[in-house]
Amino acid sequence: MAQPPIVLWTAKAHLTSDDACTTILQYQLASPPSATQAPYYRPPSAPTLSYVPPLVYFCIKSLLGYPDQVYLLGPARLLYSQPTGGHDFDILQALIPTYRPFSPNHRDFDLRVVDPRLWAVLAQIYRDLPTAFREYTLPLSDVHLPLLQAIPSTDHFSLITVLSLAKCRELTDDTVLELRHLHTLAALDASVTALGTWGVQRLARSLSWTDGDEEQRPERRGPWGLRVLYLRDCINVDDKIFGSLSSFPLLSVVASVPAIPILL
Structure with missing residues (x-):
C-alpha cells in the first residue's frame, strides 16, 4: 500500500464551552493542502520518438x-x-x-x-x-x-536526504514526528522554528527496527543516519537535549544557540 505524502500541519484552536459553562479548547487539524501539479507531471501521451x-x-x-x-x-x-x-x-x-x-x-x-x-x-x-x-x-x-x-x-x-525547514512555522514538537518516515535523512536544518527539546526527544524515540523473518533480516526504520542538525535560534531548546542527541549514532555536528557548531 502506498504511503501518503509527508505533510506538516498546524492545528487550529477553537475556544468553546458546554451547557455547564465549562471552557473547552478544541483543536482541529488543518485541511489537506490543495493538490499542486508537480513540475515533472506530464499528461499521458503517445511516444514522439x-x-x-x-x-x-x-x-x-x-x-x-x-x-x-x-x-x-x-x-x-x-x-x-x-x-x-x-x-x-x-x-x-x-x-x-x-x-x-x-x-x-x-x-x-x-x-x-x-x-x-x-x-x-x-x-x-x-x-x-x-x-x-x-x-x-x-x-x-x-x-x-x-x-x-x-x-x-x-x-x-546511497540516497542522502538533506532537508531544510528553516523558518518553517509548521515544524513543531508535534509535527516533527512525521520526519520518522525519512529513513535516509542525513542533515536537517530546523533553525528558527518552534522545535524544542521535547520534539527532538520524540524524533529520537521513533528510531526502531522492523521484525525480521526467515526470508528478510530486520531493517532500521527512522532517521538513524542523521549526521548534521541545525537548531539555530530555536528558543525551545535547552541543555536537556543532549540526552536525546546521543540516540542518533552518526550525529556529529549540532549547531544551536549560540550559533557555534558543536562536535559530538
Whole structure:
C-alpha cells in the first residue's frame, strides 16, 4: 500500500464551552493542502520518438514504478557514455526530451521536470552520469517521496536526504514526528522554528527496527543516519537535549544557540 505524502500541519484552536459553562479548547487539524501539479507531471501521451529505441529504453520505462526494487537486479551497473556526435543515440535524451547532452554545464537543464522515480532508477543502474544528475530537489509533500525513502542503500548507491525547514512555522514538537518516515535523512536544518527539546526527544524515540523473518533480516526504520542538525535560534531548546542527541549514532555536528557548531 502506498504511503501518503509527508505533510506538516498546524492545528487550529477553537475556544468553546458546554451547557455547564465549562471552557473547552478544541483543536482541529488543518485541511489537506490543495493538490499542486508537480513540475515533472506530464499528461499521458503517445511516444514522439522518430526512431526505434533500444531495449534498455523500454526496460527503464518498465522500472519507473519500482525504484525501490532495482537493487534486486544485483550489483552490475551500466556505464553511461556521452555521445560523441549530435546524431548519436543518447539514452538520457531519449528518456528526458529536455536534456541536451552537449549543453555547456547543462545550465539550461532543470532536473525538477524529471519524474523523481525515473531519476532514482537511472542513478541506481548507471555509473558516470553527468553531474547534473547528482542532486534532486523535491518538496517534502511530494507524493513519491515516501517511495524514494524506501530505496535501500547498496555498495554502489546511497540516497542522502538533506532537508531544510528553516523558518518553517509548521515544524513543531508535534509535527516533527512525521520526519520518522525519512529513513535516509542525513542533515536537517530546523533553525528558527518552534522545535524544542521535547520534539527532538520524540524524533529520537521513533528510531526502531522492523521484525525480521526467515526470508528478510530486520531493517532500521527512522532517521538513524542523521549526521548534521541545525537548531539555530530555536528558543525551545535547552541543555536537556543532549540526552536525546546521543540516540542518533552518526550525529556529529549540532549547531544551536549560540550559533557555534558543536562536535559530538
